Amino acid sequence: SQQGEEDPQALSIQEGENATMNCSYKTSINNLQWYRQNSGRGLVHLILIRSNEREKHSGRLRVTLDTSKKSSSLLITASRAADTASYFCATDSPGSGAGSYQLTFGKGTKLSVIP
Amino acid sequence: DGGITQSPKYLFRKEGQNVTLSCEQNLNHDAMYWYRQDPGQGLRLIYYSQIVNDFQKGDIAEGYSVSREKKESFPLTVTSAQKNPTAFYLCASTTWGQGFQPQHFGDGTRLSIL
Numbered sequence: 001s002q003q004g005e006e007d008p009q010a011l012s013i014q015e016g017e018n019a020t021m022n023c024s025y026k027t028s029i030n031n032l033q034w035y036r037q038n039s040g041r042g043l044v045h046l047i048l049i050r051s052n053e054r055e056k057h058s059g060r061l062r063v064t065l066d067t068s069k070k071s072s073s074l075l076i077t078a079s080r081a082a083d084t085a086s087y088f089c090a091t092d093s094p095g096s097g098a099g100s101y102q103l104t105f106g107k108g109t110k111l112s113v114i115p
Numbered sequence: 116d117g118g119i120t121q122s123p124k125y126l127f128r129k130e131g132q133n134v135t136l137s138c139e140q141n142l143n144h145d146a147m148y149w150y151r152q153d154p155g156q157g158l159r160l161i162y163y164s165q166i167v168n169d170f171q172k173g174d175i176a177e178g179y180s181v182s183r184e185k186k187e188s189f190p191l192t193v194t195s196a197q198k199n200p201t202a203f204y205l206c207a208s209t210t211w212g213q214g215f216q217p218q219h220f221g222d223g224t225r226l227s228i229l
Contacts, residue, residue, distance in 0.1 A: 004157075042119075042205055042220030043158075044218075088157060095220055102173070105157040105220060 004089040004106030012112040015057075019043040019076040023089030024069075032065055033090045033103070034074050043088065046074075081115045119144045121206050121221035124139035127229045128193065136191045136224045147189035147228060148207040148218065151175060158205060164189055193226065203229050 007022045023032070029048050034041040049056045049065045049072065056063045062075040076083055090103040119140045128134045138147065146165050148194050151172040162175030164183040178197025183189055190210075193200045207218040 009155075040225075042117070042121075043207075043218075044220070048217060057205035068147045102148075102160055102163065104160075106156070106158040 004091050004104060006087070006089060006106045006109040008109060009107070010110045011115065013079055015079060015081055015113055015115050017079055017101070019079050019083070019111055019113070021074045021111070023051065023072045023074070023106055025072075025091050027088075027091075029091045030040060031069075031092050032063075032072050033092075034061075034072075035088045035090060035105075037086045037108070039085075044099045046087075058100050076111075078110075079113045081113050084111060084113045090094065117221055119206055119221035120206075121163070121210055121224050123224060124222070126224055128226060128227045129229050131195045133194050134226065136193070136198075136204055136226070138189045138221060139187055140189075140206075140208045140212070140219075141187060142176065142208055142219060142222075143186070143209035144210040144219070146211070147210050148209075149173075149179070149181065149189070149191045150205045150207065150228055152203040152205060152223075157181070161191065161204075163201075 004023050004025045031113045033048045036046050047058045047063050049063050050080050060077045065072045086108040088108045089103050090105045092101050094105045122137045140201050148163040149161040152158050159175050161179050162170055162181045166169035167186055170183050178193045203223050205223045206221045209216045209218045
């Protein structure tokens, strides 16, 4: 089942501008992750934020988490053409075995950064 | 360099045929996953395995089968029972470290119907 839903579905900005993507989810989580996917490639992990954290930074990335609203946002500052990709949020959920877990991915935001 | 290798990159299936997608990792990860991605969609979990000789169904396991005979390998078979197999298939792995660990992905196999 799809838990995370990203918004907007597509975003087009000029190089140097900031890009903000949002993710909403339905059930309680332990962690929320953001991944990036270049066209035709696998996903690459960007950042993880735990349910007891409100904000996290990594280079030009800033992630916020609001568990009361069940939402997260990913901000990419000073965007570059190389940031063009699809971005997915993923939430964890317990798997069917002890100690296991599954990730549930949203449909992604397709970001285009125009040089 | 450690990583996940998926092969082949492109695969074509004829009607009534089973095809097997390969996934190998040298990261010494315990858990491995198979996802299906349709155009403009997120990833949907097909199967996952926490340890050798054990695996669990994900959300869309019908028409697929897996095996986990070695820690490094988690092949996925798309059977003839899967009537709409055209998609991008991604394999991932992770381990149980201190706290939650992210998943590492291969570069996918694109499967099409002939």
